[in-house]
Amino acid sequence: MGTEYTSLAWLDEIEAARRKAGLRRELRPRHEVGEPVDLASNDYLGLVRHPDVVEGAIDAVRSWGTGATGSRLVTGSTTAHEVLEQELAEFVGTESGLVFSSGYAANLGAVTALAGRDALVISDAGSHASLVDACRLSRSRVVVAPHNDPAFVADALAARTEARALVLTDSVFSADGDLAPLVELHRVCRENGALLLVDEAHAIGVRGQGGRGLVHEVGLAGEPDIIVTATLSKSLASQGGVVLGADKVRAHLVDAARTFIFDTGLAPAAVGAAHAALHVLIAEPERADRVLARARQLAEMTGARTPESAVVSVILGDAQRAFDAATACRARGLHVGCFRPPSVPEGTSRLRLTARATLDEDDMTLIEKVLSDVLAGASA
Numbered sequence: 001m002g003t004e005y006t007s008l009a010w011l012d013e014i015e016a017a018r019r020k021a022g023l024r025r026e027l028r029p030r031h032e033v034g035e036p037v038d039l040a041s042n043d044y045l046g047l048v049r050h051p052d053v054v055e056g057a058i059d060a061v062r063s064w065g066t067g068a069t070g071s072r073l074v075t076g077s078t079t080a081h082e083v084l085e086q087e088l089a090e091f092v093g094t095e096s097g098l099v100f101s102s103g104y105a106a107n108l109g110a111v112t113a114l115a116g117r118d119a120l121v122i123s124d125a126g127s128h129a130s131l132v133d134a135c136r137l138s139r140s141r142v143v144v145a146p147h148n149d150p151a152f153v154a155d156a157l158a159a160r161t162e163a164r165a166l167v168l169t170d171s172v173f174s175a176d177g178d179l180a181p182l183v184e185l186h187r188v189c190r191e192n193g194a195l196l197l198v199d200e201a202h203a204i205g206v207r208g209q210g211g212r213g214l215v216h217e218v219g220l221a222g223e224p225d226i227i228v229t230a231t232l233s234k235s236l237a238s239q240g241g242v243v244l245g246a247d248k249v250r251a252h253l254v255d256a257a258r259t260f261i262f263d264t265g266l267a268p269a270a271v272g273a274a275h276a277a278l279h280v281l282i283a284e285p286e287r288a289d290r291v292l293a294r295a296r297q298l299a300e301m302t303g304a305r306t307p308e309s310a311v312v313s314v315i316l317g318d319a320q321r322a323f324d325a326a327t328a329c330r331a332r333g334l335h336v337g338c339f340r341p342p343s344v345p346e347g348t349s350r351l352r353l354t355a356r357a358t359l360d361e362d363d364m365t366l367i368e369k370v371l372s373d374v375l376a377g378a379s380a
Contacts, residue, residue, distance in 0.1 A: 022320030022349075023340055036330060037363050039298070039353045040337040044310045045205050045277070045287045046358030047237035053276045057238075060272025068265035073254070076265025084275045085242065091278060092204070092212050092228060093221030094244040098253050101266050103201055103231025104130040106241030108137065109257030110197060110229055111168065114249075115140040119164040122156050124148065124180065126173045128199055135168070147173075150184035157192035165194035171214035172202035175344050175352065177295075177311025179207075182218050190225060197227045205235020206292065206310050210285030235281065238274035240266040287357040294364075295355035301368045302353070302375060312353040313339075314371075316378055322349035325378045334370040 018024045047053050060080060068076035085097040100106040111134030115121050121140040123131055126147045135142045141162065145152045157165055167189050169180045182198060189196040200213040208217035215221055215228055224246045232240040243253060253260055281287060295307040302314045316322045319340040326338035329351070337352035344350060359367075 022318070022323050036333045036335040037359075037366055038335050038356070039367065040335045041356075042202070042234035042310075042354060043237055044235045044291050044354065044356055045211075045237065045281060046356045047235070047277045047280055050237065050277070050280060052280055053237050053273050056276025057269040057273040060268040060275075064268035066267070066269070068267055070265065071261060071263060072265040073261060078265075078268065078271070080268060080271045080275070081265065084271050084278075087275070087278060088230075088242055089244055091282070092200075092230075092244055093216055094228060095222070095247045096250040097242050097244040098250045098257075098260065099232075099266050099271070100241040100243070100257075100260055101263050102239065103199075103229070103233060103241035104133075105259040105263060106229045106231070106243050107131050107199060108134045109253060109259035110227060110243045111135065111166065112137050112139075112258060113253050113256040114195060114197070114227070115166050116164075118162055119166055120156070120160045120162040121166050121168065122153055122194075123168040124170070126170065126175070127168055128170055128174055128201065131168045131170075131199060140166075148178070148181055150181055150188050153185060154188035154192065157188060157194050160192075165189075165192065167194050167196050168199075169196075170199045170202065172200075172207065172309040172311070174202055174311065175339055175350075176313050177202070177307050177309040179214060179308050182214060182220060186220055186223065186226060195225050195227060197229065199229045201229070201231040201234060202309055202311065204230045205281055206288055207308075208288075211235060211281050211288035232270065232274040232277075236274045236277040238277060239270040240274060290357040291355050294357070294359050297364060298353050298355055298367070301371055302351075304353075307355075310355045312355065314351040314353065314375065315348050316350055317347055319349040321378055322351060325351055325374050328374045328377065329370055332370045332374070334367060 070076040081099055085099050089097040107130040115138035117139050119140045121135050121138050122143045122145050123135050125144050143156050171180050186196050203214040205211040207214045227245040229243050232238045291310050295310050298312045299307050304312050304314050322338050326336050329336045339352045340349040
């Protein structure tokens, strides 16, 4: 027993250092009722409790059971998976799609299958952690590009010695909510024979015609040298991820993406919920506009820059100050995100507010009052 505790002593030291820096994280379970007004979740369209989405999940369980039962290549693939893939591809304007058990798994699978020892991978400095980890697993030479710098990407591509290249970026960056220069990135990729992989996790349901994403919005939907990844857990109110692109990309991922081959398929309930949520979005495209309208209101309340997505960042600088502000909001019935290092760079800890299409006027009145008071205290 003594040896066991000695071997874990280093964890005590790390925890103490995290607490001193204001970086300790704790789990706070949600409750069924009495929840605060939510500006922290990624349920951008407000569909998590939508009756059609709930019924979609229940119907899928009735038809297919509670679990996928195995990997997609063994027993875990259903006609429901295929229908969802086809409809997601049609929605964003690609040839085909492949559903994974999470957005994280989709990025890991796509990057590692499309990269390799004979490839160069260039990733934006602001890319999501799943893309960062995919780079580490890719066995490729990796270059981290300064944030939103197509000229740097062009120079790195032109100087490469590898046979192939893959450029990675979010379309909407999760911490700041800013947009990637996709047209310029695609141009330099095509000029240099590189693939462009765009993570649309925070764009689907928010940007583009009827929420079809930023790739669609800027006129690049269906380009064969663009791969789109996305999650089903944000605007589509479910769980899972998807890779969307050319038919030949899908075929390659089925053969080569380890997070597809060796992982249990996405559970039927998640498939059914995402499918139903997609139908709600198609039927009610105005939800995407309402998200951006609410985001603009949040920015006006807090003095943040005009948002380009659902994300509004209120930078407070110090990690403890951000944590204390988020705690004060929660105590007054408002749940906000609190982003601290390593999620954001040192000195840029913040409240991360996420707009939702279903916020009503009473919600906005409470939000304005709480944020005004809390932020005045945080800056004092």
